[in-house]
Amino acid sequence: MDQIVDRIRSLEASLPEAQRALAVFILDDPAAASARTILELSEAVGVSTGSITRLCRTLGLAGYSQLRLALAAEKGAREARDAQGTWRDDIGSGIDEHDPIERVAAAVARSVAGVVARTAEDLDPAVLEVAAGRIATARRIELFGVGGSATMATEFQQRLYRIGLPVWSWSDTHVALTGAAVLGRGDVALVLSHSGGTREAREVLAEAASRGATTIAVTNDPESPVAAQAELTLATCVRASGLRAEAVLARHAQMTVLDVLYIAVAQRTYARTTEAMAATQEAVRPYRARPQEEVPGG
Structure with a gap:
């Protein structure tokens, strides 16, 4: 039958x-x-x-x-x-619906550790140097991503903002294009696109480049249209594994690139960065949990 x-x-x-x-x-x-x-x-x-x-x-x-x-x-x-x-x-083929949580945790850890290590090892130091230098001295920094990449762009924006850099992050294409249109020489536009085929990311880069800004792409495909549109490309290294690459691993690879880039920028703005860090820590200190002995009734 x-x-x-x-x-x-x-x-x-x-x-x-x-x-x-x-x-x-x-x-x-x-x-x-x-x-x-x-x-x-x-x-x-x-x-x-x-x-x-x-x-x-x-x-x-x-x-x-x-x-x-x-x-x-x-x-x-x-x-x-x-x-x-x-x-x-x-989810991927490496985990099925009957696997115990210990196996799930181990599979995720292996996959994430692998993609983080490969991405960090394959990063081009020369490109990182230039990108960090341009961001550190930029008058204005515009970040853009859609979907999961938008989340990573927002995270990066918050970190750069905390150390005193003039940075904005957008996930709306119209707003991002508006931001790119007011950039000029000495400014930076950075987009994240895992596939490298995102039309919106390509258009934001094109607009920023037409204004004379430095354009940076973070993508998993250095031969992609988005990478071709950028002056500088920082490549992630996500390969298919037991976990579905785009759903689970892309954000970890992007975060690896952005973590390295953030520290490199902070190094180049050390005096300003440490001053900003101290100020921001003090500003939020009253809202952090106090030691147990200081809590009323504790």
């Missing part, structure tokens, strides 16, 4: 009129057809129950009950395949 729908489809054109009408009805929605009794199917298609029985025999089945079972079984198998495909697309 395997692939009953394929068998019906292959025979459809050669079937007598009544059986062909049944075949068309079943192929349109096999699950709905399998849920009907023989009388319900007969009324829905406008054929006799005898025509249904004859179609079953043409398919090599003893009767309608076998056809219903075959359609239901194929529906279940298809749903299972779809579920597995969805799981692999989002």
Whole structure:
């Protein structure tokens, strides 16, 4: 009874009129057809129950009950395949739904550690030097990303802002293009695009470049359109593994690049950075948890 729908489809054109009408009805929605009794199917298609029985025999089945079972079984198998495909697309093939949490934790740790190490090892020191120097002296810094890259851009913006740099982060394309349009020489536009094919990121870089700003791309594909549009490219190193790269690993690779870049910028602005760090720590100190002995009633 395997692939009953394929068998019906292959025979459809050669079937007598009544059986062909049944075949068309079943192929349109096999699950709905399998849920009907023989009388319900007969009324829905406008054929006799005898025509249904004859179609079953043409398919090599003893009767309608076998056809219903075959359609239901194929529906279940298809749903299972779809579920597995969805799981692999989002989670990956290295972890299944029955794995204990210890195995899940170990798999995530291995994958993250691997992508962080590869990305750090493959970073071009010369490009990092130039990028850090341009950011450290920029009059204005514009960051842009969409989706998961937007989250990383916001994180980077908060870190640079904390050490006194004039930096903005956008995920809205119109706002990002507006920001890029007011850049000039000595300014920086940095975009994050894991695939390197994001049209919006490419357009933001193009606008910034047309104004004379330094353009930097953080991408997993140094040969991508986004990388080609940038003056400087900082490449992540994410390869497919047991975990789905884009869903789990891209943000860790991007954060590795941004962490290294942040520290390199802080080194080049040491005096200003340490002063800003002290000021910001003092500003938020009253809102941090106090030692237990200072807490009223503690």
